[in-house]
Amino acid sequence: xxxxxxxxxxxxxxxxxxxxxxxxxxxxxxxxxxxxxxxxxxxxxxxxxxxxxxxxxxxxxxxxxxxxxxxxxxxxxxxxxxxxxxxxxxxxxxxxxxxxxxxxxxxxxxxxxxxxxxxxxxxxxxxxxxxxxxxxxxxxxxxxxxxxxxxxxxxxxxxxxxxxxxxxxxxxxxxxxxxxxxxxxxxxxxxxxxxxxxxxxxxxxxxxxxxxxxxxxxxxxxxxxxxxxxxxxxxxxxxxxxxxxxxxxxxxxxxxxxxxxxxxxxxxxxxxxxxxxxxxxxxxxxxxxxxxxxxxxxxxxxxxxxxxxxxxxxxxxxxxxxxxxxxxxxxxxxxxxxxxxxxxxxxxxxxxxxxxxxxxxxxxxxxxxxxxxxxxxxxxxxxxxxxxxxxxxxxxxxxxxxxxxxxxxxxxxxxxxxxxxxxxxxxxxxxxxxxxxxxxxxxxxxxxxxxxxxxxxxxxxxxxxxxxxxxxxxxxxxxxxxxxxxxxxxxxxxxxxxxxxxxxxxxxxxxxxxxxxxxxxxxxxxxxxxxxxxxxxxxxxxxxxxxxxxxxxxxxxxxxxxxxxxxxxxxxxxxxxxxxxxxxxxxxxxxxxxxxxxxxxxxxxxxxxxx
Numbered sequence: 153x154x155x156x157x158x159x160x161x162x163x164x165x166x167x168x169x170x171x172x173x174x175x176x177x178x179x180x181x182x183x184x185x186x187x188x189x190x191x192x193x194x195x196x197x198x199x200x201x202x203x204x205x206x207x208x209x210x211x212x213x214x215x216x217x218x219x220x221x222x223x224x225x226x227x228x229x230x231x232x233x234x235x236x237x238x239x240x241x242x243x244x245x246x247x248x249x250x251x252x253x254x255x256x257x258x259x260x261x262x263x264x265x266x267x268x269x270x271x272x273x274x275x276x277x278x279x280x281x282x283x284x285x286x287x288x289x290x291x292x293x294x295x296x297x298x299x300x301x302x303x304x305x306x307x308x309x310x311x312x313x314x315x316x317x318x319x320x321x322x323x324x325x326x327x328x329x330x331x332x333x334x335x336x337x338x339x340x341x342x343x344x345x346x347x348x349x350x351x352x353x354x355x356x357x358x359x360x361x362x363x364x365x366x367x368x369x370x371x372x373x374x375x376x377x378x379x380x381x382x383x384x385x386x387x388x389x390x391x392x393x394x395x396x397x398x399x400x401x402x403x404x405x406x407x408x409x410x411x412x413x414x415x416x417x418x419x420x421x422x423x424x425x426x427x428x429x430x431x432x433x434x435x436x437x438x439x440x441x442x443x444x445x446x447x448x449x450x451x452x453x454x455x456x457x458x459x460x461x462x463x464x465x466x467x468x469x470x471x472x473x474x475x476x477x478x479x480x481x482x483x484x485x486x487x488x489x490x491x492x493x494x495x496x497x498x499x500x501x502x503x504x505x506x507x508x509x510x511x512x513x514x515x516x517x518x519x520x521x522x523x524x525x526x527x528x529x530x531x532x533x534x535x536x537x538x539x540x541x542x543x544x545x546x547x548x549x550x551x552x553x554x555x556x557x558x559x560x561x562x563x564x565x566x567x568x569x570x571x572x573x574x575x576x577x578x579x580x581x582x583x584x585x586x587x588x589x590x591x592x593x594x595x596x597x598x599x600x601x602x603x604x605x606x607x608x609x610x611x612x613x614x615x616x617x618x619x620x621x622x623x624x625x626x627x628x629x630x631x632x633x634x635x636x637x638x639x640x641x642x643x644x645x646x647x648x649x650x651x652x653x654x655x656x657x658x659x660x661x662x663x664x665x666x667x668x669x670x671x672x673x674x675x676x677x678x679x680x681x682x683x684x685x686x687x688x689x690x691x692x693x694x695x696x697x698x699x700x701x702x703x704x705x706x707x708x709x710x711x712x713x714x715x716x717x718x719x720x721x722x723x724x725x726x727x728x729x730x731x732x733x734x735x736x737x738x739x740x741x742x743x744x745x746x747x748x749x750x751x752x753x754x755x756x757x758x759x760x761x762x763x
Contacts, residue, residue: 162299162479163307165260172256173308179249180312184319186242190453193231193238253308257300265296268485276491277556278516286369291481295361298478305471313461313468320461324454327447331433335455338426342419342462349415351473356408358477363401365481370394423462430455492555498575503566503582505532505663505694507553511562514548522548524717526562530710532663535695537705539735540714546698549714550666553696554583566664584662586686588669588700590653592641597626598633600641600652604660612659620655620685622648647682654685665690667697702739711735 166173269292272280324332374381374390381390434451437443443451512526522545530536538546551557552564555576563570571579584604592600601616602608608616613633617623625648629635641649650670657665667686683704690697699705706725713721713728713735721733728735 161483162260162264162302165263165299166256166303168263169256169259172252172259175252176249176256176308177311179245179252180308180315182245183242183249184312184316186238186245187316188319188323189234190238193235253304257304260303261297261300264299264482265292268292268296268482271486271488271490274490274493275488277551278491279488284369284373286367286372287365288485289372290361290365290368291485294364295478295481298475298482301471301475302479306468306475309468310465313465317461317465320454324451327451327454328437328443331430331437331451334433335426335430337429338422339462341422345415345418345422349411349418353408353411353415353473355477356404356411357474358480360401360404360408361477361481363397363404367394367397367401370397427452427455492558492576494575495573497573498578499569499573500575500578503579503663506530506567507664507694507696508565508568509549509552509562510565512552512559512564513561514545514552514557514559521560522717523559526717526719528712528719528722530694530696532567532694533692534709535690535697535707537697537699537708537711538714539699539702539705539711539738541738544714545717546714547668550668550696550698553664553666554580554585582662583664583666584657584660585666585668586650586653586657586670586689590641590649592637592644592649592652594637594639596631596634596636597629597652600637601655601659603656608659613655616655616659617652619658619688620651621682622651622655622685625651650682651685654682654689658689663693665693665695667695669698669700702735702742713738 272288272292321332321336324335370390370393381387431452434443434448438445438448507530509526509528512523513521514523515521526549538549540546548557552559553566553571555571558572563572565571566574566579581604593603598610598613601613605612610633614623617626617633626633626635637643641652644652654670667690670682670686697705697708705711708725710722711725711728712719713733715734721728721731721735723731729739730736
């Protein structure tokens with residue numbers, strides 16, 4: 153019952169499309185009426201046309217109003233015409249129902265997919281670090297069809313089948329009560345079949361979707377990392393892994409199909425035995441004079457209309473189990489509460505950029521704390537550098553400002569207000585980030601720069617690019633600012649991508665700026681261009697710099713050194729160098745390494761020239 157309730161939650165997506173559902177229900181009602189009429193032309197043919205019986209008075213008067221209806225030949229003509237009309241009208245109703253069903257089904261599928269997509273974007277980086285992109289993509293593009301399946305292949309067919317079942321039962325009861333009751337004897341057997349095969353079909357459908365999800369994850373990961381795959385000659389390995397998953401998926405499909413075929417076999421066998429029993433009993437009644445031949449024929453015609461809905465309900469159980477497996481995968485995501493969300497009374501206001509950490513401690517899951525009792529303040533407009541060895545917690549520290557995650561204990565304040573009191577969107581719109589590996593989207597250069605401010609004019613975009621020292625290389629591109637870049641900026645160099653990222657931050661014009669090792673992987677000449685742009689960008693803004701090259705932060709207003717998640721020292725460059733602590737050790741080690749590289753590389757270069 154709990155599983156059914158979970159699935160019915162998705163039917164709330166149907167409400168906005170009630171007009172389409174109304175068309176479907178009206179078509180169903182007319183189809184049921186036509187099913188009731190379908191055996192009667194055969195009855196007229198057997199009894200009145202061939203058997204010569206007198207027409208009932210009311211029916212005779214109705215036929216008399218039709219042209220060319222006199223005599224057996226006229227009656228035969230209208231029997232044939234009515235058969236064709238019933239077919240044509242029934243087909244038109246089926247077309248109307250199908251078209252409306254597809255329209256409503258696709259719209260609710262896309263609505264569910266959109267909600268799933270929006271919800272995934274709201275979930276924290278911690279959540280996304282545990283899930284593969286391919287699996288999430290599979291749930292949005294594949295499993296979201298469960299809403300359409302539930303409506304068009306489960307709920308509506310069940311409604312139609314139940315109404316048809318009731319109508320047919322009433323009519324058959326009026327014809328012959330005892331045989332009608334006998335015809336329903338198959339129902340307990342069908343219920344047993346559903347119970348026996350239901351759970352295995354759901355389990356196998358779920359297994360199939362999980363394997364397909366792993367296949368999609370593999371494809372996504374491989375194509376996203378194609379330079380690494382090719383550089384390490386992993387093409388054959390990834391191909392074999394895909395073939396392995398594909399083989400597992402094929403086996404899962406075979407098992408799922410086999411379970412479905414066994415299910416259909418038992419359902420068909422039970423209904424066939426029921427039909428045979430009714431035929432035997434009906435024939436005995438005719439031979440005993442208790443029923444006429446036409447009554448048996450009409451009864452058997454209605455019997456197929458009775459067993460049709462019963463079979464439909466039974467087969468719907470198979471579809472239900474498949475949809476249930478997909479629904480579970482969708483609800484697994486929708487039921488995840490965002491780690492970071494707006495408070496009921498969240499505020500929206502402009503900030504000046506005064507940032508303070510008070511007793512902040514943070515840990516991922518149940519792991520040991522990444523940050524421990526952090527306390528320090530950054531005044532508005534101040535430039536503060538965060539340094540420390542790898543794993544010290546530098547990125548975690550600055551990511552709290554944009555609420556990628558919240559502290560486990562303690563709080564982060566901006567302008568004296570706990571950032572959890574701000575609306576998340578309002579807060580993030582006032583913080584600009586330049587990452588070590590900037591993400592460039594497969595869209596135009598202009599659209600990439602304006603990603604955080606889509607209403608910006610071309611003049612504003614160009615001004616941001618000029619400030620970021622990016623205008624020169626952009627204008628050399630084939631279409632300038634309208635050039636479409638490759639996936640993840642594959643057609644641009646590292647320095648060019650970073651300058652676009654800086655231009656994006658310039659255009660956003662936020663009071664708080666976060667620079668996460670933006671020059672760590674660049675050559676000296678490109679670094680010089682970027683530092684010039686970054687100095688302009690940081691002017692007048694509260695700036696936090698995670699520094700890899702310590703030589704680039706000597707002019708920071710303050711340097712905060714982290715080690716094992718704790719602040720071990722802070723001050724200006726000269727102060728920390730005189731102390732001889734962690735910062736001084738890191739700085740000397742980096743300078744010694746640079747000197748060592750220079751003394752090693754130069755002789756090798758000279759030797760190469762001599763050779």
